[in-house]
Amino acid sequence: MAAQIRIPAAVGLALAVAITAGCSGSTTHASSTTGAAGVSGQSRPAPTESNPPGDIPDNQVYVLYRPASGAFTGFTVKIxxxxxxxxxGNATAFTDKLNTVRITTAAAAAAPTAGSVANTVVPPLRSQVTQFAEPxxxxxxxxxxxxVLLTYQGxxxxxxxxxxxxxxxxxxYAFFRAGHEVDLTLSGPVKADNVDPWRIVSDSFTWR
Structure with missing residues (x-):
């Protein structure tokens, strides 16, 4: 007959406490992991995009636009x-994805100045453009x-x-000649790198 091993009562109690504590710790850890997964899985409403794609390709080709009708047709610009x-009406817009080139023509008694644009153009834009800022x-x-160049965000x-x-x-950009004003507005995502394309378009404007 095999010899029986007797464990003192104090030792047995200590082992029972250790085993119970170990099991309790494992359960708590699993519960914490499950909770974290639940939080990360929650859906949140999408905020305003701050860095969406919008770069115009470096190999973009530009063509000459000559208005055939409208309030004024005496100019050309590359699009x-x-x-x-x-x-x-008197506005023509060219759009691709998130970028736009908008051309507006009108009669004007005098050439625009930085002061006239700040006083007569900026105020209406504040109510027309959502979240207008940084003019x-x-x-x-x-x-x-x-x-005259006006930059802003919206x-x-x-x-x-x-x-x-x-x-x-x-x-x-506000261009003026002999009683005619042509406003060339270029717009795209704030973080898009369109400095060179916008310079090509604005520098291409020519009176004819």
Whole structure:
């Protein structure tokens, strides 16, 4: 007959406590892991996009646009090839994905100045552009001469498919000649690197 081993009562009690504590710790750890997974799996509403794609390709081809009708047709400007075109009154817009080139013509009694743009153009934009911000007016040189540049930011219209709203940066150039003003507005996502494409377009503007 095998010899029986007797464990002192104090030792047995200590082992029981250790085993119970170990099991309790494992259970707590599993519960914590499950809770973390539950939190990470929750869905949150998509905020305004701050860095969406919007770069115009370096190999983009540009074509010359000559307005055939409208309030004024005496100019040309290069537009990215293949962009969709829409006309509304004296405004013509060319759009591709998140970028837009908008051209507006009007009669003007005098050439625009930084002061006139700040006083007459900026106030209406505050109510027309959602989350309008950071307006800056300056005078810059382009191929056509000295022009007034207004830069600002605003939210795009909500995409009807995805529901997303993109934060856009705007460059508005005011060209003037012999009683005619042409406003060239270039817009795209704030974080898009379109410095060179926008310079190509704005520098291509020519009176004819």
């Amino acid at each position: 990215p090839e293949g962009w969709s075109r829409t006309v509304q 800056k007016v300056s005078e810059v040189n382009r191929h056509a001469g000295r022009v 939210d795009s219209a909500r995409d009807p498919v995805t529901g997303k709203v993109v934060r856009d940066a705007f460059e508005r």
